[in-house]
Amino acid sequence: xxxxxxxxxxxxxxxxxxxxxxxxxxxxxxxxxxxxxxxxxxxxxxxxxxxxxxxxxxxxxxxxxxxxxxxxxxxxxxxxxxxxxxxxxxxxxxxxxxxxxxxxxxxxxxxxxxxxxxxxxxxxxxxxxxxxxxxxxxxxxxxxxxxxxxxxxxxxxxxxxxxxxxxxxxxxxxxxxxxxxxxxxxxxxxxxxxxxxxxxxxxxxxxxxxxxxxxxxxxxxxxxxxxxxxxxxxxxxxxxxxxxxxxxxxxxxxxxxxxxxxxxxxxxxxxxxxxxxxxxxxxxxxxxxxxxxxxxxxxxxxxxxxxxxxxxxxxxxxxxxxxxxxxxxxxxxxxxxxxxxxxxxxxxxxxxxxxxxxxxxxxxxxxxxxxxxxxxxxxxxxxxxxxxxxxxxxxxxxxxxxxxxxxxxxxxxxxxxxxxxxxxxxxxxxxxxxxxxxxxxxxxxxxxxxxxxxxxxxxxxxxxxxxxxxxxxxxxxxxxxxxxxxxxxxxxxxxxxxxxxxxxxxxxxxxxxxxxxxxxxxxxxxx
Numbered sequence: 001x002x003x004x005x006x007x008x009x010x011x012x013x014x015x016x017x018x019x020x021x022x023x024x025x026x027x028x029x030x031x032x033x034x035x036x037x038x039x040x041x042x043x044x045x046x047x048x049x050x051x052x053x054x055x056x057x058x059x060x061x062x063x064x065x066x067x068x069x070x071x072x073x074x075x076x077x078x079x080x081x082x083x084x085x086x087x088x089x090x091x092x093x094x095x096x097x098x099x100x101x102x103x104x105x106x107x108x109x110x111x112x113x114x115x116x117x118x119x120x121x122x123x124x125x126x127x128x129x130x131x132x133x134x135x136x137x138x139x140x141x142x143x144x145x146x147x148x149x150x151x152x153x154x155x156x157x158x159x160x161x162x163x164x165x166x167x168x169x170x171x172x173x174x175x176x177x178x179x180x181x182x183x184x185x186x187x188x189x190x191x192x193x194x195x196x197x198x199x200x201x202x203x204x205x206x207x208x209x210x211x212x213x214x215x216x217x218x219x220x221x222x223x224x225x226x227x228x229x230x231x232x233x234x235x236x237x238x239x240x241x242x243x244x245x246x247x248x249x250x251x252x253x254x255x256x257x258x259x260x261x262x263x264x265x266x267x268x269x270x271x272x273x274x275x276x277x278x279x280x281x282x283x284x285x286x287x288x289x290x291x292x293x294x295x296x297x298x299x300x301x302x303x304x305x306x307x308x309x310x311x312x313x314x315x316x317x318x319x320x321x322x323x324x325x326x327x328x329x330x331x332x333x334x335x336x337x338x339x340x341x342x343x344x345x346x347x348x349x350x351x352x353x354x355x356x357x358x359x360x361x362x363x364x365x366x367x368x369x370x371x372x373x374x375x376x377x378x379x380x381x382x383x384x385x386x387x388x389x390x391x392x393x394x395x396x397x398x399x400x401x402x403x404x405x406x407x408x409x410x411x412x413x414x415x416x417x418x419x420x421x422x423x424x425x426x427x428x429x430x431x432x433x434x435x436x437x438x439x440x441x442x443x444x445x446x447x448x449x450x451x452x453x454x455x456x457x458x459x460x461x462x463x464x465x466x467x468x469x470x471x472x473x474x475x476x477x478x479x480x481x482x483x484x485x486x487x488x489x490x491x492x493x494x495x496x497x498x499x500x501x502x503x504x505x506x507x508x509x510x511x512x513x514x515x516x517x518x519x520x521x522x523x524x525x526x527x
Contacts, residue, residue: 176238473500
């Protein structure tokens with residue numbers, strides 16, 4: 001009976017791609033459930049929806065005057081341009097905020113399908129279970145349920161890896177080109193190609209002879225197979241073309257320096273109050289939040305250590321990227337987006353390499369006895385952890401999504417400003433992350449800062465610290481003069497988190513409260 005059922009499934013898979021349908025159905029159901037609440041987990045979701053609304057009207061923004069105290073006011077680069085284009089059908093057919101949620105569900109589900117497809121193409125053992133493992137890691141589930149370009153970029157990245165490994169140069173060029181238009185993390189694609197190309201060259205050389213001395217001498221010499229630059233040249237050409245044939249060229253070059261180097265790599269987390277995702281992920285917390293990912297990392301490293309001579313170039317490539325992004329995740333939490341899928345792919349390739357070799361050796365157990373014993377123990381630990389923790393992790397991810405911002409967050413206050421102030425009137429708002437909500441519901445007014453505090457800090461450091469001092473309620477003298485003259489604002493928007501600032505304004509004769517609800521207050525500067 002079991003054999004017949006197995007045979008039926010294989011026939012269905014071969015003829016109707018039944019397994020792909022099952023994986024997609026599981027992924028779609030999971031991400032739809034996570035996004036079923038009337039909330040969005042982070043402010044940037046509102047920004048993405050608003051930019052897509054502009055694009056749906058044929059408006060390509062090259063300035064963001066709504067951010068008066070940043071360089072973006074006159075020189076804006078939409079580094080998610082392609083992502084925002086992909087959102088346009090969804091925000092057109094549905095309420096924009098519902099549309100971006102649906103798009104996120106579909107993009108994340110397609111990412112899972114892409115990973116499963118990749119495993120099948122490389123004949124990974126137990127592909128289905130590794131795909132399931134990817135959907136069972138709480139912090140990554142939560143991150144992939146946020147309205148971000150990460151899922152679509154990862155799809156392109158995995159396709160680029162397949163094209164590189166199979167020398168499909170035109171497809172690699174196109175994937176590289178599109179990645180620049182899609183996501184500011186496009187240098188990761190170049191890093192993948194560099195690492196793959198390096199190991200392709202290195203492994204071919206060190207496996208020429210058994211003698212260690214010969215290997216060292218051979219690696220250091222210029223003999224043997226020449227270094228293959230083709231993949232690197234194709235990918236770099238695609239990226240360069242994407243940078244130049246770009247709606248924002250050449251100002252995008254300076255923007256990427258600020259976005260990639262100053263924000264993503266250098267990161268001013270110890271200097272200014274950046275977004276929460278840019279702060280370190282404590283190692284113990286990472287282990288407790290993602291035990292399955294860390295168990296897979298342990299298994300992958302163990303296999304790689306004990307069978308390093310037999311590892312494929314794919315295992316070396318993804319192992320290198322996994323370790324790099326483990327360190328980057330410990331520096332900034334947002335890199336969990338990449339660390340988790342990388343570690344699953346790394347473990348999948350490592351275990352598959354080992355199992356394929358084991359199969360060809362007809363189970364020569366004596367040589368691998370210790371390793372197999374460890375595998376059995378770890379497998380039971382992994383299975384037990386999966387059964388016990390996965391439901392909790394999914395509920396945890398759902399709770400995180402439900403605690404997000406209501407779809408009408410700050411809506412009434414933003415609409416009051418729109419209806420009661422002159423067009424282009426500058427509003428002094430108490431926090432940089434208030435901007436996406438206000439911008440979504442009210443592009444009638446102008447604001448000060450948003451998207452990332454680094455943009456304001458880089459634009460004018462003294463003004464940035466002046467702004468911080470005011471919003472913390474530390475500036476008690478000449479408050480009216482500073483807000484009115486230095487920042488050019490006649491209205492002040494204060495959310496409930498800035499109660500000290502709100503109290504100062506409420507008790508000042510220079511400000512009059514003109515609006516209040518349970519989310520925010522608005523004050524007018526009295527002339």
